[in-house]
Amino acid sequence: MVCFCGVSWATLIIFLTLIAILALYVTVPNLFRGGLEARRLIDKIHGPRGLPFIGLGLTLSRLKSDELIDFLKALCERYPRLTKFWVAAVPFVVVQEPDDIEVILGSSVHIRKGLEYIPLLPWLQDGMLVSRGSKWHQRRKLLTPTFHFRILEDNLVSLNANSRIFVRNVLKQEGKPLDVESFITLCTIDVMSETAMGIKLNAQEHESTDYVDAVKRVSQLAIERVIRFWLYNDFLFRVSSIGKEFKKNLKVLHSFTEKIIIERKNAYVNENHNIIIDEDDGYGGKRRKAFLDSMIEMDLKAPESFTNKDIREEVDTFMFEGHDTTSAAVLFSLYLLGHHPDFQQKVYDELFSIFGRSDRDANMRDLQQMNYLEKVIKETLRLYPSVPYLSRLLSKNVTLGDGTILPRGTNVMILPYLVHRDAKNFHNPNVFDPERFSHEAPRRHPFSYIPFSAGPRNCIGQKFAMMELKILLSTVFRYAIVESISRDEDFKLRPHLILRTNKPILMKITPR
DSSP: OOTTTTTHHHHHHHHHHHHHHHHHHHHHSSSSSHHHHHHHHHHSSSOOOBTTTTBBBHHHHHHHHGGHHHHHHHHHHOSSSSEEEEETTTEEEEESSSSHHHHHOOOOSSBBOOOOGGHHHHHHTTTTTTTOOHHHHHHHHHHGGGHHHHHHHHTHHHHHHHHHHHHHHHTTTTTEEEEEEEHHHHHHHHHHIIIIOOOOOOOTTTTTTHHHHHHHHHHHHHHHHSSEEEESSSHHHHSSSHHHHHHHHHHHHHOOOOHHHHHHHHHHHTTOOOHHHSOOOOOSSBBBOHHHHHHHHHHHHHHTTTTTTHHHHHHHHHHHHHHHHHHHHHHHHHHHHHHHHHHHHHHHHHHHHHHHOOOOOOOOHHHHHHHHHHHHHHHHHHOSSSSSOOOEESSEOOOOOOOOEEEEEEEEEHHHHHHHTTTTTTTSTOOOOGGSSTSOOOOOOOOOBBBBBBBGSSSSTTTHHHHHHHHHHHHHHHEEEEOOOOOOGHHHHHHHHEESEEEEEEEEEEEO
16 A cells, blocks of 8 residues: 555554654653663563563553553553553663652662653643752752741641532532542642642632633643653654643743732732731731742742742642642542441541531641542542652662662653552452551551652641541531542543543532
């Protein structure tokens, strides 16, 4: 068959494939170019051969996003412990055993995020999620105090208020089958905008829709770039339809964040640094220090520490990580309890013992007493970790406990979703059982349960996340009963940046 000008389709496809591979070779940093010794080391690890030059690149690009988990699961079952495969110029190794995971995540050296995070760079740039080296260490040290217990406590008003709005909005649906994820996402965006930026987006009231829509779409487009390896080339990405749409939405996000930073910095200076106590918080009280305010203070005290660009990177990072991960955890917690009314009753009984018939807001002491709810949240994050995969691009050789060497340039993948469902780590791993996290439960390897990652690069906001989850879920079950309509067989999971489903999860939420 002839395509045009006497060139066959087969020849054209081969030519375009070689161009794509070449684009990857000249684009991706730290490619696997360690010489014969490094190749000898990587060849000792078992895995599928793949196609010459391209490895599994073409296979992966053909997969639908909701097929990826099953594909990786089958691959890991066939090649246990360490699973190697190539994507064009780069060897990927999936690390499955907690002892090996500890070597990678527990290291203060191997902290460079993997190639899957490259598509996020235009958005988050050098924010803490994707920064590396001395910049990451500096940012982590500077920002850790912003998650101090007292500062977390100052956000309780916002968390309680937005949780009540969420419950009010879902109860308005009068028990009709409900795609609850959209309601949850708007709630968590409102929480993060108030706590991270110190402003009210009122997303649950359907305001600021441009920003909300742009956050969702940029996340989706970043993943589409990941699975199409030829789009790692910046030029090919820019001229693609995905790249053009990404740029359009990115402009919305950066413009919005920059505008807020400038306004709050000017207000802070004009009010003689009293912005934190002089502003009304919108709930009848005084506004407390937001994450953005803390960075503005750092910038004004030591301008070399943070520029407006630096501040924007971290605000963008925390807006994305803070709302998306929490919304996924809330969704799957409601889904699981909606299928287990006995566990849901235990949650309510605990809440009744704390609040009785009072409708007061939750405080920090209340949260500390929500022991059973905390077990439910932890078990939810075991079955459905909000971040389904982690990765590191090795800058040095790594020697595992049995002497196996992972050479420099290897892209190491760690899949919490699969680790958490491994029968070697958890008995009856697919069964929802909150008592796994009781004090009486058998001890497990600390790196067999990693919903917030682990080691020096663990999630800096995990205490805030747990606080938010407890307040939101406790507010739901104090006032409502949840019944899940969707079942496991009705949807498939998508390991995007955040764990998602290919179809809406439907629930009925009725007044208690």
